[in-house]
Amino acid sequence: MMRLQDYPTEPRYTATVLSTEALTEDGADVEVRELVMAVDEHDFNFEIGQSIGVLVEGAEEFGHPIHHRLYTVADLPSPSQDGRPEITIVVRRCSYLDDYSGEEYVGVNSNYLCDRKTGDRVTITGPFGMPFKVPDDRTANLLLIGLGTGIAPFRALVKHIYRDVRDWQGKVRLLYGAHTGLELLYMNDRRDDFSNYYDEETFEAFKALSPRPNWADPIAWDYAIEDRIGEIRDMLDDDHTYVYVAGQRRIRDELDRLFGDLYGKAVWEEKKAALRNEGRWVELLY
Numbered sequence: 351m352m353r354l355q356d357y358p359t360e361p362r363y364t365a366t367v368l369s370t371e372a373l374t375e376d377g378a379d380v381e382v383r384e385l386v387m388a389v390d391e392h393d394f395n396f397e398i399g400q401s402i403g404v405l406v407e408g409a410e411e412f413g414h415p416i417h418h419r420l421y422t423v424a425d426l427p428s429p430s431q432d433g434r435p436e437i438t439i440v441v442r443r444c445s446y447l448d449d450y451s452g453e454e455y456v457g458v459n460s461n462y463l464c465d466r467k468t469g470d471r472v473t474i475t476g477p478f479g480m481p482f483k484v485p486d487d488r489t490a491n492l493l494l495i496g497l498g499t500g501i502a503p504f505r506a507l508v509k510h511i512y513r514d515v516r517d518w519q520g521k522v523r524l525l526y527g528a529h530t531g532l533e534l535l536y537m538n539d540r541r542d543d544f545s546n547y548y549d550e551e552t553f554e555a556f557k558a559l560s561p562r563p564n565w566a567d568p569i570a571w572d573y574a575i576e577d578r579i580g581e582i583r584d585m586l587d588d589d590h591t592y593v594y595v596a597g598q599r600r601i602r603d604e605l606d607r608l609f610g611d612l613y614g615k616a617v618w619e620e621k622k623a624a625l626r627n628e629g630r631w632v633e634l635l636y
């Protein structure tokens with residue numbers, strides 16, 4: 351896996367913020383914003399599943415004059431009204447507690463991005479990586495599992511499948527975890543983008559929330575998929591299924607626990623390794 355310091359910070363592009371909108375509902379413990387930006391340079395091309403880098407200058411206290419962080423594109427590539435490439439990203443405002451002092455520090459780039467206003471300019475790099483490809487076979491099943499901002503690449507992928515590829519015959523199942531209903535992105539009262547596909551016979555989305563949101567408990571994936579466990583197991587056992595996982599790193603442990611319980615730990619480890627080797631289990635974790 352590539353380390354962040356290995357990602358090149360050149361060439362650099364300038365993007366102008368076209369819009370910024372809160373995706374989380376009022377009262378949620380976290381703030382997640384959607385930023386739509388137009389890249390000034392017309393030759394900036396990217397594909398679904400890729401991430402862009404954002405550079406913020408002046409974070410010298412960590413010994414780095416420039417702070418470089420990655421954000422996954424959340425929409426299909428499309429030109430803005432004046433023909434510049436348009437990028438949508440989804441950013442969670444981060445802060446961290448220092449274990450020793452107990453002081454709270456704000457994350458540099460996420461706060462920088464969440465504070466940008468329409469018309470502000472941002473320096474970006476990339477695009478990088480391309481974890482999630484659409485299988486050539488339209489009867490392939492896709493099990494998409496996202497946590498928090500991990501919904502970003504799936505928003506673009508699902509849109510691409512039903513808008514551009516069309517006539518998808520395999521099952522597309524989106525399993526989406528968040529701490530509370532207020533933190534479900536693109537699937538809440540404020541915005542429900544996935545409702546565009548609820549009429550598609552092959553598409554179904556379901557949500558997993560934490561049983562005790564204030565305790566930072568793991569997401570209760572097991573409750574959410576209890577009545578679908580048969581279908582999910584059938585999908586995992588079908589060699590036409592691709593499993594794509596995105597979001598914070600802890601989702602990996604939560605899924606290993608869940609599927610380890612379902613199959614038995616050793617069997618699951620072997621099964622996951624086989625899926626991985628065949629390119630049918632792909633993770634975008636951070």
Ligand SMILES: Cc1cc2nc3c(=O)[nH]c(=O)nc-3n(C[C@H](O)[C@H](O)[C@H](O)COP(=O)(O)OP(=O)(O)OC[C@H]3O[C@@H](n4cnc5c(N)ncnc54)[C@H](O)[C@@H]3O)c2cc1C
Nearest residue numbers: 419420421422440441442444446455457458459460499636
């Ligand atoms: C491939 C990839 C895709 C990603 N996609 C997304 C995405 O779509 N959306 C999204 O929101 N995020 C995404 N991320 C995560 C994102 O890149 C950043 O890691 C995240 O936004 C936090 O960056 P930051 O600059 O705000 O925090 P940072 O400032 O980098 O803080 C991060 C670390 O520094 C420590 N720290 C911070 N401040 C201090 C301080 N003052 N003193 C001491 N320690 C401190 C914290 O403990 C923390 O561990 C992605 C990451 C990767 C690798």
